[in-house]
Amino acid sequence: MRYAETGFNLEIDLTRGNVEKVVTDPKDTELYLGGLGTNTKIMWDRVPPEVEPFSPENLLIFGAGLLCGTPATGCNRTIITTISPQTKLMAFSMMGGFWAPELKYAGYDKVVFRGKSPKLVYLWINNDKVEIRDASHLKGKGSIETAEILRKELKEPKAQVAAIGMAGENRVYYASIEQGRSSASRGGIGAVMGDKGLKAIVVRGTKDINLSQPSEFMALCNEVLEYIKIREDNPIPGVMPILAGLGSPQEMKVHDEKWHTENFMWGNSRTRRKGFWTDEIAKEWTETMETARTRLISCFNCPMKCGATISMPGLPTYMMKCFTKLTYAMGAFSDLDFGLRIAQLATEYGLDGFSTPQVMAFGLELLENGILSKEDFPEMPEDNEGRFYYLLDKIVRREGIGDVLANGTYWAAKEIGNGAEEYAHNNIKKHEQLPLKLSMLNPIYFLMYATGEKMNITQIEGQFPQAPFPKREHREKFCEDWIQVPDEKFKQYFIDWELRGENSIPYYPTVEMTCDIVDWQERMHYIDDALGQCAGLSSFPLKPPYHIHNYPKFISAGAGIEMDEEKLTQAAKRYRTLVRAFNIRRGMRRKDDRPPENHWKKRFPELEAELLDAYYKLKGWNNDGIPTKESLQQLGLDYVADDFVKRGILTDVEDAAVEEVSA
């Protein structure tokens, strides 16, 4: 019997309309766990580097995490993997909500799509019955609307639906896949779904998920619940409210937006508005939120309720979480009322809340600066808010200038030329980032931004405080019950970290410490992404209930795979390296590992080079960011090493040198 996982994948050939149920290899689970890990293995095996994002050979994989569907609290992530139309690298966006557990209860761990359907279809998975069905009546429908129609039509109110809106259908490069309360937004995976002619996947399951050692597993779950209660009663003192507790940033609950609105950039990630958050604004925005928010809501099997149902007067209800609350308001220099209104439309269209407002603000910046002209925006309204609605519509319909902007700031700038490139200033690897511009280089964030292949800082950072507490005694106090550290040395790193003086950024944490910290942070995110655990209870917040010490036990007791900290660390390193290798094979190199030029005012090129050198070394990558033959072999990734040599990415000579040095 298979434990925690079902042992089956669905293989869907959209070109032929073929559905197949395949048994998976338990050895792969042991090596790559599940979710992102096994998704990546499939991508490596089946998607060679010549494959373009919109080619039928590109795969679109919906993978439930290894522990999704078990009673492990907050374990509900679907990891969606494909080649991003924007970065042309591997995208692996995740969504919470209810979809992944439902897929497991239906009897599958993953749905792997290949090919392209000649007409718009949706997939209906009802336990053993799996059908590709006509979706022509859903063309142009909103993502939430689509889910509603399908549940009604199939008479399955309990079915879970992941759907795209018009943005995905029209292959907007930052289109999302929406699933009621949650969405997989980054990397433009919705565009790939649209390109494949797939409007939605509906799933309903009523089967069992088995546990290997039930009573041990339940004891672990109960410990997690107890710890959540303790953390809820004891928020971390000295950090801002959204970082004090657990969960995804509690944007729906918290009204105080001083920190975001005064520290993050407005417009096309341009303007910092110190002093913005006045009493008057606070009152107005609180009122807006209170009126709009019907209820705080959770994902499957989680008490944290990070999301909310939002009903803006006169508009259909939708659901939201996190920072999208503010991105549209800030992108347009407007207010929360506008932000929540336009987000309703953007959610139905199925768009990424990070990229979209920046792309629109970028378009208007080009107009203001004469790079685009009035003729490019025919019949655009005069008022600011109206312009954003206008642009949103043009983009999802790919009309006129919208067709260019639909490719994101990087590609749009290239196409427009005439100096437009300078305005696409907030990208990493061609992908729009959080609108944040700071003064002094932070070595930890430098490394995370530069090397994080998830392309989104919130999915890489966490665990380690973002800044030192002003007083040493506070830092010592913080360390007292810091059980999550993988090694005691991290406590010392933190205790010695000062706001000013010798032990402050950019030279402290030292290069070596920085590498350790970033490696730990990244490792925890990668483990989450394989297990399907929400980062909000694990890798993101300070002092989370899941950590490197209890995770191996969860995996042993749940999936019946013998596991300890070392083996788990090695597994995470294995598929993390495989993600890297996949992207290296697609041409990514050291030159691509860099934050936006203007992310910090004060840069330190030598230190930055040193940081990259040291981090690559720790990761087992050579100076160009390519995993070395030796490190690949150590991880059991010999097939990658062979492929690299065959393709001339690594040469035997180069590797001999590496081996000599380390011998």
Place this chain on the structure above:
Amino acid sequence: MKGDKKKKTIKTIKIDVDKCNGCRACEVICSSFHAAPKYSSNNPARSRIRVIRDPLRDVYVPVYAGEYTVAECAGRDKYTIDGKEYDECSFCRASCPSRDDFKEPDSGLPLKCDMCEGEDEPLCVKWCLVDALQVEEREEEVEEGEEQEELETGLESLADKYGMDKIKDAITRLSQKD
């Protein structure tokens, strides 16, 4: 003869729909507890509590599985409470032919909440960290012999419906089966 009065603790679960966030942790733990062997598997479709959930209409109703009924009810009404529309079935605890809820998904056998027999507290309550479910205990005086009385009332109504002979036949048949 009427019996003496006896004290009995009645455990009820108080449901606060306003606190429910729709997470279905209650369904997870219930189905897990009732798996055989205990906790060896889980499957919300086997749970004895169901969250009737319709987020866009803000409907969140955790319902506990009650009695099994052979026939579905005749008329089904809709309720509007605080401007939200509910199907009557949203509040119904019956395991009944008209829906899949409260039935084992494979065998179709009815499910009923047993207040987690053998546990100190109902586990759905324990796992609902947001307190949408809470146990309330109260003492009630009951007359001994009440159950006997209930049984007789039940039998009488059956006899009215089917005739005493048929009931006798049925009882004989059922007791032979055991």
